[in-house]
């Protein structure tokens with residue numbers, strides 16, 4: 001007998017079975033208990049929009065925008081729904097229908113963070129405002145993290161040429177980490193320099209609804225990385241590493257934290273005694289950036305007297321995909337259990353290798369008046385502790 005039933009399309013990215021197994025992994029569903037703020041709800045909205053059953057209204061699009069792209073739902077989904085593809089394509093398709101303020105913010109962020117001159121101006125401006133205490137920037141008041149200049153090294157003398165990719169936001173807010181990378185590599189006998197002509201990996205635009213622009217940046221970055229100037233390219237923003245790994249498929253690139261952990265693991269460096277309560281945060285990008293979180297903890301355990309904590313709450317911190325800019329209330333609510341954990345365990349220092357997470361932590365630390373708590377990139381911490 002002929003079977004006319006449509007075959008069940010296993011592994012089809014659009015094939016959500018509505019089972020709900022992703023729901024309890026989603027940070028926006030956790031804080032709202034609202035189906036529209038869940039992965040399954042978002043899939044229904046996207047299907048409704050694509051089938052013209054729903055208008056791309058502000059109320060429909062806000063649920064697409066509030067997704068942090070943490071991809072916890074993708075890992076939990078038995079049908080292997082390609083959530084990253086679904087959300088980024090929906091954001092791109094309906095970008096023109098977004099609120100004017102959303103479009104304006106997205107465009108301004110892109111312009112300011114992907115242009116060398118504007119990055120320089122922003123960096124200087126933030127530094128001056130903080131130094132003069134004219135303005136509490138709220139999301140960033142850790143002055144020590146502002147280093148106006150990247151360290152300069154004569155790469156032509158180098159045996160192993162390692163190019164350091166600073167990324168866009170990290171190039172403004174974590175310039176010091178690039179210098180720390182150089183120093184850690186030097187302590188291990190490797191020479192490196194900061195790549196000067198790549199401003200963005202493309203994830204900024206790609207993830208916020210401008211796929212074409214994001215791919216242009218990605219292609220430019222890729223051709224520079226593969227130009228033969230360097231033996232290896234390392235980038236210290238895990239969001240960039242995650243995107244580059246997804247889109248570029250190049251073996252020359254490795255996340256800088258991952259590279260440095262391999263280096264330190266093999267060389268067995270010695271560390272200074274450090275009496276601190278530190279909490280290590282695992283960003284959602286760890287898996288796709290190929291950073292071995294356990295290896296980081298194992299290496300930090302070598303540091304004498306260090307008291308190491310990890311967060312009990314495994315949810316995304318809430319900053320991803322520009323949510324800290326567009327939906328800051330969500331970011332503050334999502335990160336709250338982590339802030340409570342920091343308070344109740346007297347944490348002195350948080351380590352995280354994602355720039356969005358760093359800014360989210362700093363924002364909530366400021367709001368909660370916990371300015372004694374520092375936030376650092378693990379590479380900076382390792383460099384400071386390395387003898």
Ligand code: SF4
Nearest residue numbers: 026067068070071073
């Ligand atoms: S990517 Fe994260 S925030 Fe977005 S729907 Fe999935 S679990 Fe929720």
Ligand code: SF4
Nearest residue numbers: 016017019020022077
């Ligand atoms: S786990 Fe996958 S199949 Fe189940 S509701 Fe979520 S997205 Fe759909």
